[in-house]
Amino acid sequence: MDDLDIPGGLLAERSQGDNSPPMSVTELAGAVKRTVEDRFGRVRVRGEISGWKRHSSGHCYFTLKDDGACVDAVIWRSGAGNLAFRPEDGAEVIATGKMTTYPGRSKYQIVVERMELAGEGALMALLERRRKALAAEGLFDAARKRPLPFLPRLIGVITSPTGAVIRDILHRLNDRCPTNVILWPVPVQGEGAAAKVTAAIRGMRDLPEVPDLIIVARGGGSIEDLWAFNEEEVVRAAAESPIPLISAVGHETDTTLIDHAADRRAPTPTAAAEMAVPVRAELLGYLDELNARTRRCLTKRSSDARERLALTSCRWPSTETLLGPKRQRLDEIGDRLPRGLSARAHKAEATMNLTAARLRPELLTQKLARLTDQLGAAAKMLPLVHPDRPLARGFVRVTAADDGRTLTKAADATAAGRLLLHFGDGEVAATTGDKPAKVERSARRSYVAPQPNLFE
Structure with a gap:
């Protein structure tokens, strides 16, 4: 095929009338x-x-x-x-x-x-999708909601510091039951409001003094005005809060997603203050009623006890009836006591006179002499029964070198190992092993039998 038939050649060439270079x-x-x-x-x-x-x-x-x-x-x-x-x-x-x-x-x-x-319809559709997604995670389950404290000592309020909401809450708390309040100021609508509300909810648990209750509040408005409280981060912070939380966003007809995640929803900020604390006057009245009931119970119990005591005591015998025989018995014993002591003394005197006749000095001297002869005879027998006496006649006494006990059996000597042989003229060390033991001789301690001389 001829190259002239190809629309383009191998190399780029400028065509006739082409006055611009190619673009990159x-x-x-x-x-x-x-x-x-x-x-x-x-x-x-x-x-x-x-x-x-x-x-x-x-x-x-x-x-x-x-x-x-x-x-x-x-x-x-x-x-x-x-x-x-x-x-x-x-x-x-x-x-x-x-x-x-x-x-x-x-x-x-x-x-x-x-x-x-794109319009309120799109906003509502987004809100419904988000509500279903969060509900599917269990963030709105009733089992997760906790009871509110009966009488909180410190309440944390998250709202705008300049609106009427904080004034309404403080006024209502003061009317019902004054308590301590800590305000965490946040913007409640517009850009960044959701992030700051989230940080406030999570920051309450890190305060030096942790509140017993949290109120998240805002006045009424359109769905766009309340949108910060529909954001997922705010809802999750409310559901994860370790502190019980009341949501008071908008008026009674307004509903936001934080209302579903909170432990309690209040229709208005004022109603949230009413949920947070009881009425102090009612508490005082209740205490007065309890005090009066206590006094009535004590009075009735005391009266019933006195009545039962009176009914019981009338059936008891008189003091003279209970103690009369015992008193008479005591008088009889008192009369017999001197006579008994006198008779006991006479009997002891007679016994002593009989014993005194046997305690003559010559009887004691005879008895002491007899005991002295018996002790002397025992002392003369000591040299005869001493264990080293037979050694002079060629006997040997074997003892253990470690503890000095006398060994009378071959098995005991073998078990002891190191022995000491006692002869009449000294001692020799020995062992029961195969090698001969080193012999050490020591001077024989002469035995002298004691000769006691009693009563010298």
Whole structure:
């Protein structure tokens, strides 16, 4: 096939009438970017959020879509913190920003500067989806709710410091039962309100003096005004609070998600103060009633006891009846006592006279002489029975070298190992082993039998 038939040659050549050089990819991408940004410098787009993702850098990426198309969107970190609500998939919004392109991926996207929900219907739909999701996690279960303290000593109030809400709560508490109150001031609507309410709920447990009860309060308003109390972070903080919590957001007809997570919902801030404390006057009246009932019970019990004592005592015998025989017996014993003592003394005297006749000095002398002869005879027998006496006739006495006990059996000598042999003229050490023991001779201690001389 001839090269002239190919529409283009192997090398690029400038054609006749072509007075511009070819553009680079970067130049083309830049031209497209400028065109898009000039043509769509500011746009408002209505669509449904899909694929919402917050990057670790703080930037947010998502897609806006409707039934026929979709467009990528991004919110830079500086704008993400200014959102009045927390975006999530499925929410219908109106995004305001500018169109641009991303040359690195050859795509266009909208840089969102502001984003609102697309009407109250979209807001209610988002609220219902969030309510169902949190309820499915069990955050609204009745079993998680705790009873309120009967008489809290310290109440933590989270609300705006300048509104009428805090004045209404303090006034109602003072009327019912004055107690200590600590205020944590927060904005109750607008940008950043949800984050500050969340920080206040979680910060109450870290105070030097932890409150016994928390009241989160705000006056009435539209659903948009109350939206901070529908944010997920606020609801989770209320459900996780270790301190019992009363939600008093809006008027009686207003309902927010924090109402479902709180331990108790109050229709108004004033009603929250009424739930928090009892009426002091009623408590005092109740104490007076208890005091009166106690006195009546004590009086009746004392009266009944006196009546029972009177009925019982009339059946008791008189003192003379109980003690008369004992007194008479005591008088009889008192009369017999001198005679008994005199008779006992005479008997002891007679016994002593009989014994004294046997205690003559010569009887004691004879008895002492007889005992002395018996003791002398025993002393003469001592040399004859001494264990070392037979040694002079060639006998040997064997003792254990360790404890000195006398050994009379071969098994005991073998077990002792080291022996001491006692001869008539000395001692010899020995062992029961195979090797001969080193012989050590010591001078024989002569035995001299004691010769006591009694009564010298």
